[in-house]
Amino acid sequence: MALLTISQIGNPVLRAIASPVADPTAPEIARLAADMIDTMLDAPGVGLAAPQVGESLRMIVYRVPAARSGGVEIPPTVLINPVIEALTDETESGLEGCLSVPALRGLVPRVTRIRVSGVGLDGAPISRIAEGFHARVVQHECDHLDGHLYLDRVTDTRLLATLEESHHLTDALTRAGDPS
Ligand code: NI
Numbered sequence: 001m002a003l004l005t006i007s008q009i010g011n012p013v014l015r016a017i018a019s020p021v022a023d024p025t026a027p028e029i030a031r032l033a034a035d036m037i038d039t040m041l042d043a044p045g046v047g048l049a050a051p052q053v054g055e056s057l058r059m060i061v062y063r064v065p066a067a068r069s070g071g072v073e074i075p076p077t078v079l080i081n082p083v084i085e086a087l088t089d090e091t092e093s094g095l096e097g098c099l100s101v102p103a104l105r106g107l108v109p110r111v112t113r114i115r116v117s118g119v120g121l122d123g124a125p126i127s128r129i130a131e132g133f134h135a136r137v138v139q140h141e142c143d144h145l146d147g148h149l150y151l152d153r154v155t156d157t158r159l160l161a162t163l164e165e166s167h168h169l170t171d172a173l174t175r176a177g178d179p180s
Pocket of ligand 1: 098100141144
């Protein structure tokens with residue numbers, strides 16, 4: 001198990017457009033994915049994008065705890081060269097945090113239903129429909145690949161709070177977001 005250093009806001013790697021992974025089956029990509037999952041679980045967080053560990057590559061890991069998705073847990077998942085297609089115009093505001101933006105939470109509108117396509121570590125195509133929290137995590141992580149932080153999507157800075165104060169933002173929502 002190797003824990004990687006998580007880049008923090010201000011580091012230019014978080015603002016760069018990441019490059020496609022040329023060979024998703026390369027051993028170094030498998031190693032990076034395993035280390036990213038270890039780092040995500042240790043943080044703990046629900047997602048991590050390669051630029052957050054200083055690798056400007058289009059690759060994300062994420063997980064969805066059962067408590068966040070009506071009891072259906074999604075175990076740690078690796079998506080390489082992911083592409084998102086919105087399947088609805090409907091958006092929903094939810095609390096987000098980010099391992100690269102310590103201590104803060106913000107309310108972010110996200111599309112509620114997407115298709116995410118990509119490639120797995122075995123080189124096989126992956127395509128899945130994601131809804132709700134699952135869709136939110138995938139959108140947050142894929143934003144990192146284009147140099148966007150969730151802060152860019154907060155529509156009003158009054159919708160930002162520290163973790164300790166974030167319950168004030170979420171009286172109408174059910175629980176605080178885990179960082180990703
Ligand atoms: Ni993040």
